Amino acid sequence: MIFTSLEFLALFVIILIVRIQIKNLNTEKWFLLIVSWLFYMSWNAPFVILLIAVSTSDYFLGRQIHHAPNPSVKKFLMASSLVIDLGIIGFFKYATLTLESWRQIIALAGIQSDPVFLEIILPIGVSFFTFHSLSYTFDIYRGRMTPVASWRDYNLFIAFFPVLIAGPILKAVDFLPQLLERRRPTPYMFECGLAVFLLGAVKKSVLSDQIAPQIDLIFAAPTQFDAPTLLIALIGFSAQIFLDFSGYSDMAIGCACMMGFTLMENFRMPYSSINITEFWHRWHISLSNWLRDYVYISFGGNRHGTFRTHLNLMATMLLGGLWHGASWNFVLWGGIHGVALVVHKLWTNFHHTASPKPHCFKLPTILACTLTLSTVILAWIPFRCLTFHDSYQYFLRMVDWELEGTRSIPIQLVVIISVVVAVHLFWKKDVVWYKNIPRKGIAARAMVYSLLLTLIVIFGVSRASPFIYFQF
Amino acid sequence: MKIDRSKSIKHDQNTWKQLVFLAVICSAFASSASYATYKLLGLNSPPRNEHTFREKPYTSSHFEALGSSLMAQGVDWDRTARILGAEVTTRSCGAGSPAELEFLSQAVPGQNNTLIFISIFEMAEGMLSESRPIEVPFLVTLQDIAETRPNWDLAKTLLWSYPLKAIKVPFPTTGRSWEIMVQIRDRLQSLRIGTAQKSDDAPIALNAGTNFHTENLSDWDHGRFLRNLEQLRNRGATDHGDFSGPKFAALKRILEKSRLQHSSFVVVMPVSPAYNAAFVDETISAKFESMLRSLESANPSAVVVRLDRMAALQSDRLFWDLVHLNYEGQKLATTELIEELKSAAQKP
Structure with missing residues (x-):
């Protein structure tokens, strides 16, 4: 059900009309959540379970991270959230690429094996909703927000239908506060x-x-x-x-x-x-912000000298490339952008000129x-x-x-x-x-x-x- | 400071009213523009065509031929009527498949011979005629979906074609962007060179007849050929399904009804070898054959005429586009069809 289809337009008009009739905030949120799940199910119904599972696990992990008695437990819980979310992306998106690449590597050593064909269906929007969810646990871990009280609200944040399939990638700190009160558009x-x-x-x-x-x-x-x-x-x-x-x-x-x-x-x-830095401030801004906040800064950002900064930048862009799909072509694309960003950084450092x-x-x-x-x-x-x-x-x-x-x-x-x-x-x-x-x-x-x-x-x-x- | 809430509510109400006013104005403008484009570019061609061919003196026999543009152009109906000494009425619509043909037919029981023209191109389940929601009642579509259980995407497309039909009332150009682009380009070209020249990418059957005498597929440059293939792919020509969906159900019903006629023929029209090479593999071909076999066994009285099997028609030179026979192709196909009809008439 894509946005330009008649069925989506009809569904959206119904949503707008029904929402006006709902007087209670809780009922309204349940309504939006169910509609979002149905929207997701219109692509591939069984995967809605995965969506709910990701939301639920991070909802509870977020609470545990917040109440963790010491930093090492906090770190362990954050790592668990990372393993679960990235594990899900990894399994659905990269299993075939990983096995095939491994086969090619061992083939170089003279060990031959049959090509790998895993029949794994990629759940639509998996890269987006796992990133939504990770932003939440990251922000709690870093103390930028407190856990959300309601499981329903958290699920709505993850499954909110306009952004569920292809972004923009939401950050919990930006969206969850909007669920605290009834939202009605002004004219x-x-x-x-x-x-x-x-x-x-x-x-x-x-x-x-x-x-x-x-x-x-x-x-x-x-x-x-x-x-x-x-x-x-x-x-x-x-x-x-x-x-x-x-x-x-x-x-x-x-x-x-x-x-x-x-x-x-x-x-x-x-x-x-x-310049290329400006390009990334204007292209897929939600992804570049996400990568900056949760990958680049986690790697150390620009806090450890010029070489590490450039290395972090390169690694972030390579991962950003890989995020787009299970193909080395995407890594190459990320690599080209990474090199361009590093070159631009060197150029500006060297010349100290304003753009x-x-x-x-x-x-x-x-x-x-x-x-x-x-x-x-x-x-x-x-x-x-x-x-x-x-x-x-x-x-x-x-x-x-x-x-x-x-x-x-x-x-x-x-x-x-x-x-x-x-x-x-x-x-x-x-x-x-x-x-x-x-x-x-x-x-x-x-x-x-x-x-x-x-x-x-x-x-x-x-x-x-x-x-x-x-x-x- | 005290906020005057009643003032703010009144302001909001006025703004909402302004928005509704804007929506009405914009819709009216878009509707007028859509109608103007529709008329100016000549898109208001009739969804169905009907022609009667008769040559006096003719016998009392009457043939009703149902099909798409492949039928309308693929057979010289004047010649057929003359040689058979019969009255022939052709009823066709663009990309018409049995689903639409069922409702085009106006056969009178006991008086007619029915010729149903099909091809592997129109029988592809994903290839939907624009006339479908106009010709086929919604309830029949629902019934067909319930009976044949097509895949969800196809069922959705079939069902949503009806609201789309309603949208086409105020906005008649909706969903016809390709034809519009082609028409605009043709108009621009005709302005530039002074004469109307049909576009390379004209959608199939839109420019029917214009290139009929002059063109053949084997003369096309490769770029044009690939673009046309891509256009067909985009229109659903690759989505053949199992040939067991709503189109097949409609074909069975037509044949059921035509048992009451003198005789009924299913004529399988050829498509170009280039089309077959691009879209029809062994599996699809086997499914199509199996569909025809099941039709024959269910309706032993129906005669299946395989123009698609004619060795003489297996050349891209005989097609003016990927699926339509040109003048040379038409001559060969007509001769063969007349022979088949004659020999069927001689059988007891």
């Missing part, structure tokens, strides 16, 4: 939610889904296509993944907003970043933007290709400017790339559009919303492809 908040939901739907169903089949086609067999096609497809994929994922995040934020909840922003014009001002069309800014964007776009090759070999071939054919092969550059791909480029070039990157528009006059709002709605009913793809981040 302004409701309009903000509606506006950002509409924008998300345009990004997903009008733009991203329009080019998805063309890009899938090219990445499925890159060696069949010539270099210009590969280059356009790569830029197209950069646009697609941004539109797809930020569209999903926008719709999640919009749904929550229409119900009176506030979620953090997940994307802010990432492709107009002037060029954003949105001033001067040569240093243009060069910095181009370099950052090229790195990000090239790093999408291993992210999107299925194997190392495909990534290598893709890269090689582009660099060699191989003109033999099929040329397939559909016009809509070029149009949509141009739209994304234009928005990134000319939009003020720190303006939160959906919070400003409801403050405008009625004519301006009517024009903007009419345009968004018209785009959806005319160009919206009805047979939507699943959101890219659902697989993670």
Whole structure:
């Protein structure tokens, strides 16, 4: 049940109507929890047990951590939470990769064995809800919050349907306090939610889904296509993944907003970043914050000298890459970003210069933007290709400017790339559009919303492809 | 400071009213834009086509041919009516499968010969005709789902096509973005070069007839070929299922009803070898054959005509796209069909 489907829209309208009728806060929370579970069950019903099990174990562990008599017990309980949550991700997501990699390692030593095929179904959203849950135990362990009293509230935090499948990754300290009182949207908040939901739907169903089949086609067999096609497809994929994922995040934020909840922003014009560090402050912000707070800082952050800082940064990005999926391609992607971040850190340490001002069309800014964007776009090759070999071939054919092969550059791909480029070039990157528009006059709002709605009913793809981040 | 709560509530109420007003205005605008696009791009073609072919003097026999654009274009009906000396009425709808054909039929018991055209392309369970919610009553769909137990995704798609039909009343362009994109591109191209030229990626059957005389699949460049394959894949052409879902149930019902006719024929239309190579493997082919065998055994009086098995039609040169026969292909298929119908008529 994806956000752009009719069934979700119908369900959401029902939720909004029923919620208004419920007068009691506890009943309302039970209602939201049950709806969230049903939403999860619409993907794969049995895995709702896993979802409840993760929530329950961390709920009790959180209490135990808080009441632990001494630091070593506290540490042991925190480690238990980590083992359980990461164990679940590890089993469902990485078991096959681990066994296959082990087989290849022992094959190097001359011991041959059969390839491993484990028929493990990946529970949808597992990487997201385990990270939600881990943020809770971490924050209690660090004394940043006290345990939540109600099992139901904790389950609702983990299973809250707008963010359950693909984020933004919630932090307990941000969300749990919102469950303490009845949340009702003000008209302004409701309009903000509606506006950002509409924008998300345009990004997903009008733009991203329009080019998805063309890009899938090219990445499925890159060696069949010539270099210009590969280059356009790569830029197209950069646009697609941004539109797809930020569209999903926008719709999640919009749904929550229409119900009176506030979620953090997940994307802010990432492709107009002037350096890679800024990129990670604008791309999948909830994940980069999570990795910074719970991985990078846990490794020691920047407290142990330059070398350790760079090592921690690299390790965090490699793990961040691996989080995306059970493939060494994702590790390579994380590695490229890690190296880029380290290089940027070294550069700023060496030059002690402030970054060029954003949105001033001067040569240093243009060069910095181009370099950052090229790195990000090239790093999408291993992210999107299925194997190392495909990534290598893709890269090689582009660099060699191989003109033999099929040329397939559909016009809509070029149009949509141009739209994304234009928005990134000319939009003020720190303006939160959906919070400003409801403050405008009625004519301006009517024009903007009419345009968004018209785009959806005319160009919206009805047979939507699943959101890219659902697989993670 | 004392907060005037009644003032704040009144302000909120006014803002809510403003939001409702905005919603009405925006919906009205989007609806008008949708209608304008629908009319301007010529998307308001009739969902079903009906033609009667007669050549005097004709015998009293009457043929009712039911199918999709594969049938409408794959057979020269004028010639067929002339040679058979019969009146032929063709009833078709885009991507029409037996599910829709069941309700297109207006056969009068005891007077007709029914020709039901199917192909492996339209029998794919995931390949749904846009006409489905228009032609097939909701209760029949419910009944079919209960009877055939298709997978959950397909059942959901079938059921949600009805609310989508309702949404298409105020917003007629909903779910037709691909056709719109193609039409826009064609209009732009015609502006640029002065003449209307059909697009490379035109959805199947949308530009029926235009490329019919001039094109053949084997002349397509590889990029166009791959994009069209991807488009079909996206429309559900790979989701064949077991050929035992609602489409098969409808086909059985049509044949049950046509027992009351003089005779009934199930004509299996060919698809291009390129389509078969991309989408039809041995398992799917075996399931399709098994479906046909079970039909034959349940309806021994029905004649199954296998145009898809004709050796002469196994060439991409005879198709103007992945599934539609071109002019050359049509000539061959028509001759074969007429022979089959004649020989069936001579049988006691």
